[in-house]
Amino acid sequence: MKTGLRAPLIAGNWKMHGALAESHALVEAVRDGAASMSARVLLCPPSVYLTSVAGWLQGSRIALGAQDLSEQTGSGAFTGEISGRMLKDAGCEYVIVGHSERRALFGDTDARVAAKFLAAQFAGLVPILCVGETLEQREQGRTQAVVSGQVQAVLDAAGVDALEQAVIAYEPVWAIGTGLTASPVQAQEVHAMIRAMVAALNDTIASGLTVLYGGSVKGGNAGELLAMDDIDGGLIGGASLKADEFLAICGAASI
Numbered sequence: 001m002k003t004g005l006r007a008p009l010i011a012g013n014w015k016m017h018g019a020l021a022e023s024h025a026l027v028e029a030v031r032d033g034a035a036s037m038s039a040r041v042l043l044c045p046p047s048v049y050l051t052s053v054a055g056w057l058q059g060s061r062i063a064l065g066a067q068d069l070s071e072q073t074g075s076g077a078f079t080g081e082i083s084g085r086m087l088k089d090a091g092c093e094y095v096i097v098g099h100s101e102r103r104a105l106f107g108d109t110d111a112r113v114a115a116k117f118l119a120a121q122f123a124g125l126v127p128i129l130c131v132g133e134t135l136e137q138r139e140q141g142r143t144q145a146v147v148s149g150q151v152q153a154v155l156d157a158a159g160v161d162a163l164e165q166a167v168i169a170y171e172p173v174w175a176i177g178t179g180l181t182a183s184p185v186q187a188q189e190v191h192a193m194i195r196a197m198v199a200a201l202n203d204t205i206a207s208g209l210t211v212l213y214g215g216s217v218k219g220g221n222a223g224e225l226l227a228m229d230d231i232d233g234g235l236i237g238g239a240s241l242k243a244d245e246f247l248a249i250c251g252a253a254s255i
């Protein structure tokens with residue numbers, strides 16, 4: 001089992017799902033079920049529920065994260081935006097940056113993702129940097145080029161030392177919400193490439209870096225993915241909305 005800095009981390013990304021009452025029930029169930037588990041557990045609800053979820057999680061080991069933040073580090077006339085400082089005030093420790101849905105639907109370019117990464121760390125949050133290729137890119141044999149380009153954009157902006165306080169999530173776009181999962185070998189190949197890329201700059205940071213896998217992870221396939229050398233946990237979408245399925249994943253990460 002991986003321990004120390006790379007102790008398994010299971011993060012639930014609720015996306016734009018749920019209502020307040022359902023969210024409360026889900027948090028209570030996850031909180032009770034995960035109480036005796038060793039995995040690090042993180043919940044990323046919609047921003048408007050962060051303060052409520054922070055309250056429900058009080059006294060538990062479960063951490064709180066947001067799904068996105070503004071790249072602006074100060075305050076100002078940015079209607080609809082939420083700053084890292086506000087997320088920190090709401091009780092967040094982590095924030096997802098560069099999720100493929102933000103990249104594809106909301107114009108988050110590599111440059112903006114890098115700016116969001118920096119804004120997260122500026123506010124004292126741990127960014128979870130999402131990277132991953134589309135099906136077309138995989139079929140063209142461009143997986144490594146695409147993923148390494150996404151990581152490089154952040155390395156160029158933030159430097160390798162910034163990865164000491166960050167998490168990377170490899171999420172093949174073709175596996176997100178589709179029921180298709182990268183095989184453990186396919187995922188391990190990309191995770192090892194990411195770690196090697198960081199190791200070429202700083203070996204110590206690379207060996208402590210948590211690299212999550214995301215893409216249709218469920219209770220039934222979590223164990224085989226988490227058994228791979230460079231897979232340190234999961235970023236979970238759909239299955240994080242069902243307490244029993246999410247707890248099965250947390251359980252597989254706690255063995």
Ligand code: PEP
Nearest residue numbers: 176177214215216237238
């Ligand atoms: C995600 O959105 O980050 C994700 C991995 O979703 P799913 O688990 O539903 O594929």
